[in-house]
Amino acid sequence: MQGHRQSTAATIRVVTQVIVLNGGSSSGKTGIARCLQAILPQPWIRLGVDDLLEALPPSLMDSASGVAFGQRGEVTPGEGFRVIEAAWMTGVAAMAKAGARIIIDDVFLSGAASQQRTRGYLAGVEVLWVAVRCDPGIAAGREIARGDRVTGMAALQAETVHKGVVYDIEVDTSHTEPMDCARTIASRVA
Amino acid sequence: MQGHRQSTAATIRVVTQVIVLNGGSSSGKTGIARCLQAILPQPWIRLGVDDLLEALPPSLMDSASGVAFGQRGEVTPGEGFRVIEAAWMTGVAAMAKAGARIIIDDVFLSGAASQQRTRGYLAGVEVLWVAVRCDPGIAAGREIARGDRVTGMAALQAETVHKGVVYDIEVDTSHTEPMDCARTIASRVA
Amino acid sequence: MQGHRQSTAATIRVVTQVIVLNGGSSSGKTGIARCLQAILPQPWIRLGVDDLLEALPPSLMDSASGVAFGQRGEVTPGEGFRVIEAAWMTGVAAMAKAGARIIIDDVFLSGAASQQRTRGYLAGVEVLWVAVRCDPGIAAGREIARGDRVTGMAALQAETVHKGVVYDIEVDTSHTEPMDCARTIASRVA
C-alpha cells in the first residue's frame, strides 16, 4: 500500500484523508460507505449531500434558489444552494485537515464540472476518487424497492453523473455486493 | 372469487388473497413487496411483523414476555407477544376476507411450526406461500450496508426460517434483483 | 361505560377494547398514544391511519383514486382508498374482538360522517371516543417544528375533524402535556 523509496530521497507517506463516492441515486453509495466504516481499521465518518439537504432551511428545499425537485426525478440546484454548498464543503475539507477521515457520498449532477468544483473545495486534502456505477435499469428497480425516492431519479442520474469524471477506482454494484465493493475500495485506501 | 360456469363442469377460479413472503432479516422481503405493489395490476397493501413490532407497547419490546432481542441478533418471542400476534393475525385474515389484497412480510423464526400457526390464522384465505432466500454471507453483508439492524440477525435467520416450510414458489435474492424476484412471484398470483 | 347494577342479576363489567383518538395533524395524537401505552397496566397496540397510508401501494398515494395531497395541506381520500380503508378497519375490529387492545390514531376528515363510518366498522366493539384538540395556531407552529409534514395540514384540520363528532372524553394539547392528557384518558379506560 505504501511505496518505500529509500536510499537518498525522503519518504513521503501519503495518507488518504477523504474518500469521495460518486454515483447516481440508488446506485448503492451509502451501503458501500457503511461497509467501508465497518472494515477500515481506522474510524471514518460518513457525510454526504443528503446530510446537507437535511440541514437546509425550507426556503432552500423545492425552490428555484435552493434545490428544485421535478416530478420525474430531475434535481436542479439553484444559486442559493450553491453558495451554502460551497461553505459546507469548505468546512468538510477543514474537518479532514483537522484529522477526521471522511467518506463523502456525493452525486455529481454536472459530472466533470462537479468534480472540478469538489476538487477545488478539497484542495490540499488527499482524496481517493471512487466511481459507484450501476446499470440504469437495475438502479431504477432498486429505487422502487426502497420506496423512499422520487421515481425516475435513479435512471436519470445513473450515467450522467460520471460524464468526464476521473477516478482512482471504479466499482459497479449491478452484480457486486456492497461489502465486496467496499473491500475493493479499502484495498486502495492509503 | 368468481366462478365461470361452463357447460359440463364448474371451473372455479381461485384468486390469491394473501402473499406471504417468508425470509430472514436482510433477505430483501420488503424490497420485493414494494416491487410487487408497483407491478401487480390490483392494489395490494403491505403488512408485516415489523409493523406489529412497531405497534407494540414498550413493555413488550425487549422483554421476556414480549420480544427479546439478544446482542448477537437472537430474537425470542415470549408468551405476551404470541397472544397479541394471534389477535393481530386474526385481524389481518379478516382484512383479506373483507377484500383487501395483502402482502405479508414475515420471519418464520420457528420454521414449519410458524407456518402451521400462520396457516391456522389464515384459514379460509387463499395464500401464495413464497420463500425469499438469501445466502447467509450475502445477507450479513447487506445487514451491515443498511446499518439499522443488530448485526448477526441476518446470518442467524437465513436458513432456519425455511426449515420444513412448504412453498408455492421460491426466489433467491443472492444474485437476483428485487424487481426480478417480484416479476417471478407476480406471474404466480392468481 | 360502567355496568348497571341490577337487583338480582350479575353485574356486567364492560371493558374498553378500542380507544379512538381523533384529532388534526400535529395535534399530538401519537405522543398521547405512546404515553397511554406506557401507563396503561395492560398491553395496548397502536394503529392508525398513518400505518394504512404507509401500507398502500404507490398507485393509491397521491392519486385521485387513492389519497390526494394538495400543496396547502389538503387531504382528499378517493374511492379506491375508501374500499381498502373499509377492509382494513374491518380487520382492526376483528383484532379487537380477538382480544387485542387497540389505540387507533385517526383523523376524521369528514367529522361526524367519518365517525359514523368508523362506528360501523367497530360495531360490537367497546370504544372509548377521545377528542384530541389543539388550537390551530399552536398546531401550525408544531407542524413547522416537526418538519416532516406538508405545511398547512395542521391548521386546516384542527377544527373540521371534530365537527359533529360525539366523544366520551376530550383533551386539549394546547396547554397540556401529552403525558397529562394520557393520564386523563387512562382514568376513563374501563
Next chain:
Amino acid sequence: MQGHRQSTAATIRVVTQVIVLNGGSSSGKTGIARCLQAILPQPWIRLGVDDLLEALPPSLMDSASGVAFGQRGEVTPGEGFRVIEAAWMTGVAAMAKAGARIIIDDVFLSGAASQQRTRGYLAGVEVLWVAVRCDPGIAAGREIARGDRVTGMAALQAETVHKGVVYDIEVDTSHTEPMDCARTIASRVA
C-alpha cells in the same frame, strides 16, 4: 459583513454567524431550530451532535472509546469520540467562516467545560449562546411521547447540561411553544 472603520466613529456591525442551542435530550432544541429556519430572513443550516453520531462508524457507537449509552440514559463520550468531535467542530467553524449561517443543536454533557471546549472550536466566530431549558419531569414525559429515545436521558440531562454555562439568552419550553421560543431567539440574532 465586515465593519467599516469610519473617520469619526467606529460602526461595527457584528453579525451572528452561529446560534448554539444547548439543552438536554427532549428539551425541544430541534423543533426550535426548525422554527428558526422558517422565520429567520436569511438561510440558516441546522447541524448538531446527533448528525455527528449518525456519521460515526459502528466502532465508535456504544463503545468505551466512542460514545457509550447506558441503560438508564447515561451518555459517556470516550477519547475516540472526542478526537473526531474536535475535527468535526473545527470544520463547522470553518463553514461559518466561509459564510454559512449555522444553528448548532448541542448537549453540553459537561456543562461549563463543554462550553469552553465549544468556544475554543468556534474562536473567531460570532456566536449567540442560547439555553433551551425544560422542566425535567416535562422533558421525561415528552421523551416517552416521542418514543425513540432511551428512557431516562431527558431527566438526567435536563439540568446538568446548563451547569456553569453562560448564555446570551434563555428560553424554557416547559410552557412555551417552540415557535414562540424561536421568535424570542430570532429577535436577538444580529
